[in-house]
Amino acid sequence: MRRLLAENIFWKLAALIIACGFWYSFVGETELATSIPVAIQLKNVPPDLDITSEPLDRVYVRLRGPATRLNAGTLTNVIVVFDLSQIHTEGEHTFTLDSTNLRLPAGVQVGRVVPSQVRLTFDNRISREVPVEVRYAGPPPKGYRISQQEVSPHRVRVTGPQARVDNMQSAQTDAIDLSSTVSSTEFRVPAYIPDPHVRFEGKPPIISVRVSMEKIPK
Numbered sequence: 001m002r003r004l005l006a007e008n009i010f011w012k013l014a015a016l017i018i019a020c021g022f023w024y025s026f027v028g029e030t031e032l033a034t035s036i037p038v039a040i041q042l043k044n045v046p047p048d049l050d051i052t053s054e055p056l057d058r059v060y061v062r063l064r065g066p067a068t069r070l071n072a073g074t075l076t077n078v079i080v081v082f083d084l085s086q087i088h089t090e091g092e093h094t095f096t097l098d099s100t101n102l103r104l105p106a107g108v109q110v111g112r113v114v115p116s117q118v119r120l121t122f123d124n125r126i127s128r129e130v131p132v133e134v135r136y137a138g139p140p141p142k143g144y145r146i147s148q149q150e151v152s153p154h155r156v157r158v159t160g161p162q163a164r165v166d167n168m169q170s171a172q173t174d175a176i177d178l179s180s181t182v183s184s185t186e187f188r189v190p191a192y193i194p195d196p197h198v199r200f201e202g203k204p205p206i207i208s209v210r211v212s213m214e215k216i217p218k
Contacts, residue, residue, distance in 0.1 A: 033064040033111065038078050038102070044085035046122070050161040052197060053121040059097060065108035074105040080113075087122060094119045123161035127201050130168050131155050132191060134209055137175040144182055147214040156191055156205050160198035168198060173207050184212040 037058045059080055063070060080101050087093055095101070097113040104110070132154055140146060156171050174189040187209045193199065 031064060032067050032070045033062065034070050034075075035060055035062045036075055036078065037061075038080050040080045040082065040118075042082050042084055044083055046084060046087055048125055049087065049090065049122045050125045050197065051120050052123045052161045052164065053119065056118055059118075060114045061102065062111035062113075063104070063108050064111050065105070069105045069107050074108075077103065077105070079103050082118075082120075090122050090124055092119055092121050123163055125159060126162045126165050127157055127159040128165055129155045129157050131170045132207055133170040133172045134207075135173050135175045137177040138179055140178045140213060141180065141182055143216055144213045145216050146178075146211055148210075148212040150208075150210040152208045153205065157201040158193060158198050159201045160195070164195050164197050168193075168195065171200075173209065176209060176211070178211065178213075181211060182213050184210065186210045 038061045039058055040056060061078070061080075063075075063078075080097065081103060082095055082101065095118045097116055097118065099110045102110060102113075132151055134149065134151055158165060158168060158171065171191045171193055173191055176187050176189060188206050189209065191200070191205050191207050
């Protein structure tokens with residue numbers, strides 16, 4: 001028996017040390033609890049629908065687990081994932097938040113999620129053209145007025161939720177300062193959409209505005 005115990009003693013000691021290390025890592029380690037804000041990720045977003053409800057970009061999660069796994073290095077990768085592959089119609093859809101929605105480090109468990117449910121509202125995505133509205137920062141110099149205004153492009157294509165796109169009257173330019181303009185001058189300014197749920201189709205356009213000035217007859 002002694003001969004069997006002494007045989008390969010160094011390998012047996014090494015195995016014992018490794019086993020003790022694993023035991024400490026998974027059993028003997030102190031368990032902690034913490035609350036962290038967690039980012040939301042949407043996947044499989046329907047290509048013909050847009051979310052119209054106010055965006056919720058983070059939730060708060062109560063976690064518990066071994067101390068070595070509840071640290072800044074491991075918790076930075078925790079995210080909430082909403083799989084939208086089953087969403088095919090417009091309207092309200094409610095999602096319940098639990099461990100199935102979370103990507104967690106090994107050995108970490110969910111205690112609580114706040115809020116526990118999220119409701120998203122979807123609308124059909126449409127596109128249409130709207131006119132460009134030229135904005136001016138103030139009046140022309142004293143004694144002058146605008147005699148002609150040329151805008152290119154004068155219409156731009158926007159896309160987004162149907163109800164919001166239908167309500168859009170125009171896209172706006174940045175305000176143009178005419179305080180020192182007394183002749184024909186061209187300005188190049190970005191276009192802007194006031195509704196955050198609506199966006200330009202393609203690259204945001206730069207609008208060319210040519211303004212011709214004339215003296216006001218006395």
